[in-house]
Amino acid sequence: MYISVNDPIKIPRMRYSPFILCLLLISCESNQYTLTIIAGEIDRNGSIVQFIFPGGVAHPGDWELVNDETAKALPVQKVNDVELALILDEPLEANTERSYTLRQSEKSVITMLAYNNGEDLELKSGDNPLLTFNVATDYPPKDQPQYYRRSGYIHPMYSPGGAIVSDGFPVGHTHQHGVFLAWVNTTFRGDSTDFWNQQLETGTVTVAHKELSLTSAGSVFTGFSQELAHSSTKHGQVLEEWWDVTAFDLDDYYVFDLISSQKNITLDTLYINKYHYGGLAIRGSKMWNYADSLSFKDSAKVLTSEGKTRVEANHTRPLWMAMYGATEKGVAGIAVFDSPDNFRHPQPVRVHPEMPYFCMAPMVEGTMSIAPDATYQSRYRIVTFDGQPNVRQLDAMWADYASPVMVE
Numbered sequence: 001m002y003i004s005v006n007d008p009i010k011i012p013r014m015r016y017s018p019f020i021l022c023l024l025l026i027s028c029e030s031n032q033y034t035l036t037i038i039a040g041e042i043d044r045n046g047s048i049v050q051f052i053f054p055g056g057v058a059h060p061g062d063w064e065l066v067n068d069e070t071a072k073a074l075p076v077q078k079v080n081d082v083e084l085a086l087i088l089d090e091p092l093e094a095n096t097e098r099s100y101t102l103r104q105s106e107k108s109v110i111t112m113l114a115y116n117n118g119e120d121l122e123l124k125s126g127d128n129p130l131l132t133f134n135v136a137t138d139y140p141p142k143d144q145p146q147y148y149r150r151s152g153y154i155h156p157m158y159s160p161g162g163a164i165v166s167d168g169f170p171v172g173h174t175h176q177h178g179v180f181l182a183w184v185n186t187t188f189r190g191d192s193t194d195f196w197n198q199q200l201e202t203g204t205v206t207v208a209h210k211e212l213s214l215t216s217a218g219s220v221f222t223g224f225s226q227e228l229a230h231s232s233t234k235h236g237q238v239l240e241e242w243w244d245v246t247a248f249d250l251d252d253y254y255v256f257d258l259i260s261s262q263k264n265i266t267l268d269t270l271y272i273n274k275y276h277y278g279g280l281a282i283r284g285s286k287m288w289n290y291a292d293s294l295s296f297k298d299s300a301k302v303l304t305s306e307g308k309t310r311v312e313a314n315h316t317r318p319l320w321m322a323m324y325g326a327t328e329k330g331v332a333g334i335a336v337f338d339s340p341d342n343f344r345h346p347q348p349v350r351v352h353p354e355m356p357y358f359c360m361a362p363m364v365e366g367t368m369s370i371a372p373d374a375t376y377q378s379r380y381r382i383v384t385f386d387g388q389p390n391v392r393q394l395d396a397m398w399a400d401y402a403s404p405v406m407v408e
Contacts, residue, residue, distance in 0.1 A: 075219035152209030163332035172291030284356030
């Protein structure tokens with residue numbers, strides 16, 4: 001028996017986050033509006049806010065949000081023709097609200113940047129690197145088979161202190177690549193196809209980059225949209241996947257919202273069988289990889305929202321999952337928040353007992369499927385940090401992600 005995840009997931013592809021706000025804007029004068037931000041039942045600090053702008057965003061320039069009491073202005077960045085985004089930098093206590101004026105800005109300051117050299121797309125906050133998305137095909141070390149070549153993944157990914165918290169072509173598990181998403185045990189047209197384990201060669205380069213369609217830069221966020229192909233050696237391309245990635249700098253945390261939309265472009269159902277791993281995966285720093293004798297410092301540590309560590313976290317269903325350890329810049333780590341909108345939320349996590357990787361694995365709970373012309377969408381917030389994980393802060397960030405502020 002299997003569970004289909006497709007019927008409710010016919011969603012047009014567009015960039016947005018869980019912070020879509022319900023709002024009523026009142027025009028004060030031409031190109032100026034008043035609004036109220038409402039905290040709800042959660043203390044707010046550093047909230048990432050994205051909201052629909054009534055009537056669309058006709059003005060091509062920049063916007064700002066001005067505190068009506070202090071006159072302090074926050075930059076507001078255009079997301080698309082109907083949405084704007086900002087970061088709420090002043091604390092807002094639970095059950096309180098604050099009035100703002102939204103207006104056009106007279107100055108343009110671009111601090112969140114995207115650089116594409118044709119091979120790599122680098123996102124930066126000022127001079128500081130956030131992550132690199134690999135556009136061109138990368139090849140493994142010369143002593144490794146060419147079937148490990150890969151494009152369409154994120155590595156390196158950085159902490160705010162500059163530590164690299166991901167790994168590409170890791171020693172011992174060359175087929176794992178930074179931040180990637182692939183299914184392992186699938187059945188398509190009666191045949192077994194593994195899009196994860198490249199060495200089995202049932203998938204042609206398994207998952208590959210096809211097209212970079214959009215990059216964003218501005219005062220609030222940077223990001224990109226890109227297409228991936230999941231292909232079978234025998235049957236050709238099965239899934240067309242779009243990634244929408246948006247990056248924010250919250251000073252103590254780098255935040256990356258990843259929305260994956262996988263469409264079955266064939267006439268046959270793809271069955272993702274019950275299995276112990278697969279899905280969105282994080283391969284941690286080479287300094288946490290005991291098999292890499294030249295780089296290894298110490299094994300990675302694991303912590304979940306339920307307080308579980310590596311020995312007990314496997315196949316649990318936490319709200320967030322963190323991996324951290326020693327790096328060349330000191331202790332640093334990476335955490336993943338599972339969106340409440342995701343199928344089988346909170347999704348089970350696969351935590352390897354020794355290697356520095358984990359994945360969000362909904363198929364642990366049973367077989368799922370993607371029917372012809374159906375789209376399976378999943379959303380995750382990935383954060384990087386320095387030092388030990390701050391449980392209180394991660395809990396607050398999770399609550400903020402899951403229950404967005406309101407605007408009216």
